[in-house]
Amino acid sequence: MKKALLVIDVQNEYFTGALPVTHPAGSFANILAAMDAATANGIPVVVVRHSSDRPGAGSFQPGTPAWDLHPEVARRPHDLLLEKQLPGSFTNTGLEAWLRERGIDTIVISGYMTQMCCDTTARQAFHRGFGVEFLSDATGTLAFTNSAGSVTAEELHRAVLVTQQLMFATVMTTAAWISVLEKG
Numbered sequence: 001m002k003k004a005l006l007v008i009d010v011q012n013e014y015f016t017g018a019l020p021v022t023h024p025a026g027s028f029a030n031i032l033a034a035m036d037a038a039t040a041n042g043i044p045v046v047v048v049r050h051s052s053d054r055p056g057a058g059s060f061q062p063g064t065p066a067w068d069l070h071p072e073v074a075r076r077p078h079d080l081l082l083e084k085q086l087p088g089s090f091t092n093t094g095l096e097a098w099l100r101e102r103g104i105d106t107i108v109i110s111g112y113m114t115q116m117c118c119d120t121t122a123r124q125a126f127h128r129g130f131g132v133e134f135l136s137d138a139t140g141t142l143a144f145t146n147s148a149g150s151v152t153a154e155e156l157h158r159a160v161l162v163t164q165q166l167m168f169a170t171v172m173t174t175a176a177w178i179s180v181l182e183k184g
Contacts, residue, residue, distance in 0.1 A: 030135065
């Protein structure tokens with residue numbers, strides 16, 4: 001298995017913007033730990049940044065402070081910075097070609113939000129024949145209320161993890177993933 005770590009949308013929007021991630025506690029520290037472990041073990045790191053160029057978009061507008069990568073992510077080494085406009089990291093990007101050119105057959109999902117860009121990217125990878133590892137505590141979300149109802153961050157996160165484990169991915173903690181890396 002040749003892996004790549006995806007660090008999806010760890011942008012200021014989720015810290016100081018309109019969408020503060022609240023669950024699980026410590027997800028950001030785990031994202032950084034996964035990045036550091038990947039780098040230390042020769043695993044490519046792909047940083048993904050979401051951009052919205054829709055007129056009037058309230059979030060992820062290029063050039064705004066909320067659009068910027070979190071400074072701790074931006075300062076860490078990465079092998080590819082990928083820009084996307086839709087939830088899936090494979091949609092209208094060069095991600096698949098980049099992975100295949102390097103013989104990568106497994107992607108590791110970290111970042112935000114669990115139910116949107118992380119879940120979509122994991123499903124896209126599965127559909128394209130990639131193995132998927134989904135870091136349960138290095139992904140995160142927040143509570144939502146809309147015309148369909150309400151869901152807590154914990155419920156939403158757990159539902160995605162359970163669904164991912166059913167078919168699409170191997171769900172594991174960051175510590176378990178790092179332990180596997182260190183054992184070789």
